[in-house]
Amino acid sequence: MPQATETPRTAVPQEIDVVIVGAGFGGMYMLHRLRGLGLSAIVFDTAGGVGGTWYWNRYPGARCDVESMQYSYSFSEQLQQEWQWSEVFAGQPEILRYANHVADRLDLRRDMRFETRVTEAVFDEATRRWSVRTDRGDAIRATYCVMATGCLSAARMPDFAGLASFKGSTYHTGHWPHEGVDFSGLRVGVIGTGSSAIQSIPVIAAQAAHVTVFQRTPNFSIPSRNGPMPDAYAQSWKDDYIARRAEARASRNGILAYPNDQPAIDTAEPERSAIYEQRWASGGTTFMAAFNDLIFNQASNDTAAEFVRGKIRQMVKDPARAELLAPTSHPIGTKRICVDTDYYLTYNRANVDLVDVRDAPIEAVTPDGLRVGGKDHAFDAIVFATGFDAMTGALTRMGIVGRGGETLAEKWQAGPRSYLGLMTSGFPNLFMITGPGSPSVLSNMMVSIEQHVDWISDCLAHLAKRRVDCMEPSLAAENDWVRHVNDVADTTLYPRAASWYMGANIAGKPRVFMPYIGGVGAYRQTCEEIAANGYHGFELTGPAKVAVAAE
Numbered sequence: 244m245p246q247a248t249e250t251p252r253t254a255v256p257q258e259i260d261v262v263i264v265g266a267g268f269g270g271m272y273m274l275h276r277l278r279g280l281g282l283s284a285i286v287f288d289t290a291g292g293v294g295g296t297w298y299w300n301r302y303p304g305a306r307c308d309v310e311s312m313q314y315s316y317s318f319s320e321q322l323q324q325e326w327q328w329s330e331v332f333a334g335q336p337e338i339l340r341y342a343n344h345v346a347d348r349l350d351l352r353r354d355m356r357f358e359t360r361v362t363e364a365v366f367d368e369a370t371r372r373w374s375v376r377t378d379r380g381d382a383i384r385a386t387y388c389v390m391a392t393g394c395l396s397a398a399r400m401p402d403f404a405g406l407a408s409f410k411g412s413t414y415h416t417g418h419w420p421h422e423g424v425d426f427s428g429l430r431v432g433v434i435g436t437g438s439s440a441i442q443s444i445p446v447i448a449a450q451a452a453h454v455t456v457f458q459r460t461p462n463f464s465i466p467s468r469n470g471p472m473p474d475a476y477a478q479s480w481k482d483d484y485i486a487r488r489a490e491a492r493a494s495r496n497g498i499l500a501y502p503n504d505q506p507a508i509d510t511a512e513p514e515r516s517a518i519y520e521q522r523w524a525s526g527g528t529t530f531m532a533a534f535n536d537l538i539f540n541q542a543s544n545d546t547a548a549e550f551v552r553g554k555i556r557q558m559v560k561d562p563a564r565a566e567l568l569a570p571t572s573h574p575i576g577t578k579r580i581c582v583d584t585d586y587y588l589t590y591n592r593a594n595v596d597l598v599d600v601r602d603a604p605i606e607a608v609t610p611d612g613l614r615v616g617g618k619d620h621a622f623d624a625i626v627f628a629t630g631f632d633a634m635t636g637a638l639t640r641m642g643i644v645g646r647g648g649e650t651l652a653e654k655w656q657a658g659p660r661s662y663l664g665l666m667t668s669g670f671p672n673l674f675m676i677t678g679p680g681s682p683s684v685l686s687n688m689m690v691s692i693e694q695h696v697d698w699i700s701d702c703l704a705h706l707a708k709r710r711v712d713c714m715e716p717s718l719a720a721e722n723d724w725v726r727h728v729n730d731v732a733d734t735t736l737y738p739r740a741a742s743w744y745m746g747a748n749i750a751g752k753p754r755v756f757m758p759y760i761g762g763v764g765a766y767r768q769t770c771e772e773i774a775a776n777g778y779h780g781f782e783l784t785g786p787a788k789v790a791v792a793a794e
């Protein structure tokens with residue numbers, strides 16, 4: 244099902260107002276807004292087409308955990324009315340079709356260059372311009388750079404000894420072959436039990452001769468209850484989009500989760516279990532909205548965790564296997580909660596094995612498979628569902644150099660530092676869409692992407708109006724924001740989990756809680772207030788070289 248819509252490479256200008264890195268939903272909308280301002284812009288992406296995460300993550304069962312009616316652009320009434328989703332939770336092929344539809348509608352591809360990796364972006368203090376280079380030999384000077392590089396785009400392969408010696412095929416879920424993979428008759432090893440694994444394991448197990456899952460940390464997963472999109476349900480959203488989108492923007496996670504404003508700790512049984520049962524029956528990530536104290540209070544969280552463990556014990560017939568699958572290492576929700584279709588039931592299949600690698604880690608890849616705890620497991624194919632260098636990886640790997648020759652990787656050595664997750668001091672005119680320090684991965688990404696793109700667009704219009712073209716957060720504002728991000732995280736249970744939110748999945752990565760958990764509604768208000776106060780905390784300098792059209 245290749246969806247790549249490869250554009251022949253046309254010439255790249257040498258001077259431009261804005262370079263955008265990434266042609267996912269962030270980069271696409273950014274380009275559209277910049278055109279509206281009359282700014283010249285170009286988008287680079289290593290992919291062969293638009294779609295970002297949905298271009299790469301084509302593994303079997305890949306599907307969005309946010310309902311289709313909410314996981315779409317809201318900026319265009321025409322787009323949200325004309326697109327028809329076929330399922331309540333859309334699968335990857337359909338979301339990629341949607342991205343391509345938007346690219347067609349807005350004629351975006353003429354300003355995009357695919358199969359092109361940005362290898363370097365260097366700020367020249369004398370001219371206050373960014374010099375951007377690519378692996379296709381492009382060299383372009385831009386006033387502004389917008390990093391729309393995604394939070395989960397730098398795939399991570401464990402550095403197992405012997406990897407190159409394996410005689411079979413290896414796959415990473417985040418770099419799945421476009422032509423698909425036929426596992427029929429094959430013995431497959433799957434490493435990992437995060438969201439990608441939990442979605443793909445049931446589909447692979449239904450096709451392969453045998454599947455062995457290597458689990459280091461079990462995860463909590465909630466059934467999605469996905470199904471065909473009921474026409475009346477879709478229409479109810481379309482009729483009420485304006486109000487519902489506004490509500491989502493003001494909510495905690497950017498999703499209408501109908502939160503129950505009642506603490507679990509003060510709710511007696513059997514009412515508490517009845518509420519969990521209702522959430523379990525309706526399915527999806529909104530399970531965590533069953534009570535208002537689940538991410539703040541360990542005792543409350545324990546009740547939700549035990550409820551889900553009870554469900555796992557009911558679903559998985561072998562009691563020892565059920566215990567292995569029941570998470571106890573972290574509070575529920577503090578690692579990204581998973582959403583599945585028949586994940587736990589898959590472990591009742593005769594062709595599925597589960598190997599605990601917590602205490603006896605994977606030692607090596609051998610020519611025939613994997614060696615774990617001194618035992619050899621033979622495979623024809625190995626699937627690495629081993630995740631990403633999340634939130635910072637795509638940015639720190641890019642060769643971004645700011646004032647004084649400091650690289651972003653150096654600046655963020657002890658963890659990412661930003662003001663609002665939008666900019667970082669020492670790197671003027673470099674904006675991040677859903678950067679660390681913003682709600683990003685703790686929210687409906689579409690809502691957070693649109694908010695950042697709108698804020699950046701309004702900001703560039705403001706700079707032009709003020710006749711300045713250099714902007715950078717002050718160190719003091721950045722330090723205050725970083726402290727605030729940490730303080731808010733510390734009021735929750737999140738820092739108790741060794742999660743990728745904390746950088747804990749990458750050896751040597753500093754343990755810092757990277758996203759902002761203050762809620763998308765409150766965060767949006769903060770961003771708007773800062774803009775209304777003349778971009779308080781930012782330093783604006785320089786005569787404008789860029790003119791923008793009146794909005």
Ligand code: NAP
Nearest residue numbers: 306307308401435436437438439440459460579628629630
């Ligand atoms: P992930 O959540 O980071 O999971 C990686 C898995 O690989 C973990 O189970 C991890 O174990 C395991 N692992 C890594 N290295 C290992 C090793 N050396 N030995 C054994 N196990 C190892 O990655 P992901 O599943 O790709 O998901 C990442 C994020 O992408 C999700 O949390 C979610 O935000 C997003 N996502 C969303 C959707 C959706 O919306 N439907 C779908 C997929 C992904 P440990 O836990 O012990 O480190």
